[in-house]
Amino acid sequence: MAAASSRRKVTSSAALVSHDVQSRLKGDILDGRFPPGSKLGTALLQETYEASVGTLREALSHLRSEGLVEMEAGRGFRVAPVSAEDLRDVSALYIEFEERAAVDSVRHGGDAWETDVLTSFHRLARIEALPREERIQRSSEWLLCHRAFHDALVSGCRSRWLLRLRAPLYDHMERYRLLSQKHRPLSMHKRREHELIREAALSRRAEEVGELLRQHLEETTQTVLRHAPQFMPGAG
Amino acid sequence: MAAASSRRKVTSSAALVSHDVQSRLKGDILDGRFPPGSKLGTALLQETYEASVGTLREALSHLRSEGLVEMEAGRGFRVAPVSAEDLRDVSALYIEFEERAAVDSVRHGGDAWETDVLTSFHRLARIEALPREERIQRSSEWLLCHRAFHDALVSGCRSRWLLRLRAPLYDHMERYRLLSQKHRPLSMHKRREHELIREAALSRRAEEVGELLRQHLEETTQTVLRHAPQFMPGAG
DNA sequence: CTTTAAAAAACTTTCGAAACTCTGTTGCGT
DNA sequence: ACGCAACAGAGTTTCGAAAGTTTTTTAAAG
Structure with a gap:
């Protein structure tokens, strides 16, 4: 209720849950909620962000190339360690x-x-x-x-x-x-x-x-x- | 035929078709087979690399953060332009x-x-x-x-x-x-x-x-x- | 003939389940 | 008791189809 959505989607623009998940995940890594070196398992992430595996994977993939996440083939993703x-x-x-x-x-x-x-x-x-x-x-x-x-x-x-x-x-x-x-x-x-x-x-x-x-x-x-x-x- | 696979997977290591697709796609972009600015549509890529949408998406996503591919939300991927x-x-x-x-x-x-x-x-x-x-x-x-x-x-x-x-x-x-x-x-x-x-x-x-x-x-x-x-x- | 709006086609994005790989455990043989 | 191999459980990776947008086409009105 309250105010009806006052913002108009003029041409469109990108809801894109993938991008949203990526931002939130990045934030949670930056502020240590996912500590350095910790495992980013499918189940946990799916529960936390309510997105499908594929979507998660895309977000993780992007974070990986920024160096915040590491991936070991067949063994999933981890938060990049610190030193x-x-x-x-x-x-x-x-x-x-x-x-x-x-x-x-x-x-x-x-x-x-x-x-x-x-x-x-x-x-x-x-x-x-x-x-x-x-x-x-x-x-x-x-x-x-x-x-x-x-x-x-x-x-x-x-x-x-x-x-x-x-x-x-x-x-x-x-x-x-x-x-x-x-x-x-x-x-x-x-x-x-x-x-x-x-x-x-x-x-x-x-x-x-x-x-x-x-x-x-x-x-x-x-x-x-x-x-x-x-x-x-x-x-x- | 010929020589049976002589290479042994000792501990394991990563078949990971996602990585394979990424390499090939990158190569095809670098040598201009996909020209700058050209559209990287799902259908075309799926036919070219024989991988599913999700896998393609992961590869594209990675190439994107290297700056070789650009993405416009809702409008898919394009090869990064040159100038x-x-x-x-x-x-x-x-x-x-x-x-x-x-x-x-x-x-x-x-x-x-x-x-x-x-x-x-x-x-x-x-x-x-x-x-x-x-x-x-x-x-x-x-x-x-x-x-x-x-x-x-x-x-x-x-x-x-x-x-x-x-x-x-x-x-x-x-x-x-x-x-x-x-x-x-x-x-x-x-x-x-x-x-x-x-x-x-x-x-x-x-x-x-x-x-x-x-x-x-x-x-x-x-x-x-x-x-x-x-x-x-x-x-x- | 141009402009506008509605319908259809084409495409991107998301999902959930199937296939596959790794890890830890149990049971057997030495 | 120790080592090895098959087994089961957990988790990752891949897929193909459903849901949601954008673009094109078509048709009608000005």
Whole structure:
């Protein structure tokens, strides 16, 4: 009841349950609900997402090529494992790509880019301004906004391939961040950093954006690495 | 008839028709049998590869995330289009990754790496030494050996992620090369270049390997770009 | 003759069951 | 008791048909 569906399917568009399952599964892997290395059996997934085997398989197949899921022929799927080494590897490349894409965006981004940065920052800032309590409660919303802000920053980059390759790296970084987050206090000073980045970006100070981003991301990685032993079974 | 299957499935290993279909389909896209932009309809594929819809879908799904296939919800799959701009983009990143991975391999590769480079070069050289006629006839074999040589060169790289991201770029480069090959004479001087690269690699002259590789690859890209108008519908 | 709307054909997407493979167990032989 | 082989259970992989969209065709009205 309530409001009848107010959104109109103008031309059509894609319900596509396969895509929906993929998103949810990805989310559940990123936030550790399916821990690294755990088995993704047919029965369990079918029960969890209420989709058929084929549909699940398609979603898993896609996640596999993003490196979040591994497959052993005849033995099904598992969540990709984590390790300090892998984190350092992912992180180094991600930071580099992000910096390059952001610098290029600042130098060549158009009106659409500026608008994107502005609005996505605004949304992020609103959540980050909240008191700690509420900020934690709405953390899934923060995740979306944080991703949107970083995506917006690099969205002006002229190399489609650099952006394409960056995407899965962001996911892996987010997984590591979330896995470690349960074992450490929430850092609240990122808010200021985001503000500085936005400021530099909109003022078209490319070099400075690169510097700030690199610092911002490297610090995050260090923090996560510091707490690695607590969420990675056999990591020193 | 002939020899009964002499290969033993020791522990098992993966028949996995899905993987097989994927390989063949990828090959057919790379060599232009399915031209850029062409539709990959269910019926056609089912007839070509003799697999069920679900299996096809899984293969397509995987190829999609490598960027060789595109999907529009509700409208099925198409072969990814080509353009001069895309080629320049892919090429720049591929060259950079290849150079970095190769240099790292030369500096840190162990015995296994050396052996790989040695044997894969040997196989490649044997084919490239053939007279033009035969060399062309066995071009599919050359493709495999060429790929194996380049893979071997970078296989010592310590960054798993750099290698992982490099892989799909190689495929795209190969597609462009093959598409343009029908419109230009086969260049025969690559043979010497491969030899120089092998020499420098096994002598652990990292810088030189990087230089040679970059030149080698950049020249290829330029050659392909020069013939672009002939195989890209609307490219200048 | 053009435009619009309804019906049909073609196609994509999803499903659930059949076929097959792996894993752990039980029973037999040494 | 130990090792090996056949057996049973669980799980993965593949298939072909049903359900749902998009595109084309057809027909009617302006």
